[in-house]
Amino acid sequence: MSTIQTTTNEVNAADKSARIAAIEKQLGFKVPADLADILASCPKFTVAYDKDTLRALAVRDADERGWHEVSYDVPGKGKVVEARVCKARNGIAANYLEPYMRRRDPDCMFIGDKLPTNKPLFKDEYKMDFEDVRKETYDWLKTQELAVFCFVAGMPGKGVDAIALAPANAGFFALGLAMLQGILSKEEVTEKFNPRAIIYTAPVFRHTHFKGKQVVVHHRGDNMHELFSYNLYPGPSAKKGIYGVLINLGEAESWVTMHCSTVQVVTPYDNKTGHLSRRCERRRQE
Numbered sequence: 001m002s003t004i005q006t007t008t009n010e011v012n013a014a015d016k017s018a019r020i021a022a023i024e025k026q027l028g029f030k031v032p033a034d035l036a037d038i039l040a041s042c043p044k045f046t047v048a049y050d051k052d053t054l055r056a057l058a059v060r061d062a063d064e065r066g067w068h069e070v071s072y073d074v075p076g077k078g079k080v081v082e083a084r085v086c087k088a089r090n091g092i093a094a095n096y097l098e099p100y101m102r103r104r105d106p107d108c109m110f111i112g113d114k115l116p117t118n119k120p121l122f123k124d125e126y127k128m129d130f131e132d133v134r135k136e137t138y139d140w141l142k143t144q145e146l147a148v149f150c151f152v153a154g155m156p157g158k159g160v161d162a163i164a165l166a167p168a169n170a171g172f173f174a175l176g177l178a179m180l181q182g183i184l185s186k187e188e189v190t191e192k193f194n195p196r197a198i199i200y201t202a203p204v205f206r207h208t209h210f211k212g213k214q215v216v217v218h219h220r221g222d223n224m225h226e227l228f229s230y231n232l233y234p235g236p237s238a239k240k241g242i243y244g245v246l247i248n249l250g251e252a253e254s255w256v257t258m259h260c261s262t263v264q265v266v267t268p269y270d271n272k273t274g275h276l277s278r279r280c281e282r283r284r285q286e
Contacts, residue, residue: 016040028186029193032224034138035163041142046168048149049186051178057147057171058085058092070094070170070232074207082203082232085172089268094172096233101214104235108214109244112228115220122217126210130217133209137202137228141165147174150184153197153242154257160249161194162242166201170232173201177238197225197245199237205230216241220248 019040024031027047031039039045048054062068068085082101085094096102110122112130122130145168152159162181166174177199184193206212214231218241225245229237243257250257264274 028189029191029195032163032195032198035165035195035198038138038141038165039146039148042144042146044168045146045148048147048174048178048183049189051175051183054147054149054171054175054178054183055092057168058094058175059087060171061169062086068169068172070172070203072167072204074204077207080204080207082170083172090266092172092175094176098212100212101231101233104233104240105214108216108231108236109240110215110217112217112219113221119218130219133205133217134219134226134228137200137205140202140204141167141200144168147171149174149178150189150193150195151178151181152184153181154246156182160196160246162197162199162245163195164199164201166199167203170201170203173232173234173238176234180234180238181242196223196249197227197242199227199229199241201229201232201237203230203232218244218248225249 016037020031020036023036023039046053046057048057059066059068062085066086069081070083070085071079071081074080081097083094083096085092087093107120109119110125110130111117111119112122112134122128122133146165147168147170148163148165151162151164153162154160164174164177164181166177206215209215210230214233214236216230216236217228219226219228225248227237227241227245229241231237246257264272266272
């Protein structure tokens with residue numbers, strides 16, 4: 001684990017440039033400009049290089065009963081508790097207080113860029129330009145203590161370098177993503193690490209912009225695929241969202257995206273149950 005703390009969000013251009021240079025030196029690779037600006041502006045961020053760091057973060061602020069509360073101050077609503085997290089015998093348990101958040105909303109994905117797509121457009125659904133919301137998301141993240149880690153989306157050795165960014169108090173969400181997609185150790189993150197996908201997590205926007213609904217927005221650029229997760233349920237972003245990133249890159253580069261997930265659950269009574277699903281997508285003309 002590596003924790004970097006900044007002194008103030010009010011910095012001039014020279015100070016911010018120096019801070020970004022220091023961050024890149026510590027991380028060991030060239031950080032994309034928008035992400036670098038966020039990390040240089042936020043009060044503090046933790047870089048995780050293993051799942052144990054994220055497990056500790058998931059319950060870092062647990063009370064005397066063992067519950068870590070994931071809550072945010074939402075303008076116009078006050079304090080909103082998204083989830084309560086605790087240690088369990090077989091790992092970390094998260095309970096979403098709102099029943100709607102306990103499963104993936106099948107209609108939560110939108111496209112926020114102007115590239116060709118057959119998926120729902122953000123501007124059509126919400127009657128506003130996503131660029132404005134994108135900037136607001138960056139600005140909100142700059143006010144938060146954050147957690148960040150690196151991973152490879154897809155098959156190791158053949159996948160896409162990626163970065164996940166989330167509020168530090170939502171460590172359970174970052175942990176779920178790391179368990180689904182993996183996490184790179186400090187030794188694996190070298191100067192050759194070249195991120196082409198970033199997940200930005202901003203849960204409060206579910207309440208401030210989207211009437212409480214789960215929303216995940218894909219923003220595809222020439223060399224970067226940004227995934228904006230406006231909720232803390234991992235299915236639409238950590239799982240399906242990254243799958244969408246791979247499908248998009250595969251379409252651009254003419255390769256096949258295969259999907260296989262295996263889940264084994266061990267109950268407190270040592271019962272085991274498993275599930276295997278497979279999917280293969282080819283997004284190009286034969």
